[in-house]
Amino acid sequence: MNSNLQFDFIVNKENNTVNIKREFAANLELVWEAWTNPEILDQWWAPKPYRTETKSMDFREGGMWLYAMISPENEKHWCKNDYQIIEHQKYFSGLDAFCDENGDVNTDMPRTLWTNNFTENGETTTVTIVAKYESLSDLEKIIELGFKEGLTMALENLDQYIEAKFKLRKQNKTNNEARVCSYLNFPGNTEEAFLFYRSVFKTEFIGKGIERFGDVPSSTENWPPVADEVKKMVLHVELPIVGGHILMGTDAPKEMGFTLTSGNNMHICLEPETREEADRLFSELSVDGTITMPMADMFFGSYFGEFTDKFGINWMINFQSRNK
Structure with a gap:
């Protein structure tokens, strides 16, 4: 704790x-x-x-x-x-x-x-x-x-x-330059999908590569019980494709409280250069949409929020200062 x-x-x-x-x-x-x-x-x-x-x-x-x-x-x-x-x-x-x-x-x-x-x-x-x-x-x-x-x-x-x-990818982004990512959720086959994408785009995974639920360090020994098959699943992976665009992915197992349907399994993730721009993007894009997580400072260091816009498109806004 x-x-x-x-x-x-x-x-x-x-x-x-x-x-x-x-x-x-x-x-x-x-x-x-x-x-x-x-x-x-x-x-x-x-x-x-x-x-x-x-x-x-x-x-x-x-x-x-x-x-x-x-x-x-x-x-x-x-x-x-x-x-x-x-x-x-x-x-x-x-x-x-x-x-x-x-x-x-x-x-x-x-x-x-x-x-x-x-x-x-x-x-x-x-x-x-x-x-x-x-x-x-x-x-x-x-x-x-x-x-x-x-x-x-x-x-x-x-x-x-x-x-x-909420463990994010601090080690995978080392500056405040803006970038746009696509965040993909899979029911358990993230690794298979990203190995396929890597072979097509002939690029390499960023940072630590494929991170799994079982790899998350805990501050105490009281780690919540997680089934062995879930521990093997992918918590996070990043792959550059073309034009500087990044594919991010994770498994979304039902054992961890996720329910995947076609339509909620992909988000556009915007990482602006400033906190003010993060607020502007969130405020304007979410008009008449459904906010699932308001912008807030998270304990892992990011200023983060997510929503579905009025056209049914899922967005994440993530600002993480590198000056701390």
């Missing part, structure tokens, strides 16, 4: 609650998605060496998330969260419980009433969590079971997911 990110953990035995405030180095949209998309939750929610496997999820008021915490010996410990109140990208609450694979509650174990508030603070997002219990004995039992240690590890897993999701 980045030690500069806020993490408060306070046990209040007077009202049977645990109060947590945790900051993440990503915008609100990404952090909300990480807490509400089962494919992403499966990547980080369980503390190691356990992993999470979702059986079903219906993220709506009155809906339920049914999932298993799976041990290294493949033992499944079932849990569920009954969602109560949801305000999109602001707040959600739910009553969590240990249960069986059908969702029948284990009444011998405490239930946790979670309330999660999401607040964007420029380039970071803070999640304020209250975990409330029916009695002091329930609270003490959960603490004894390692609640703080387990949650801390899970949240560090999310840090690492964010790092992998």
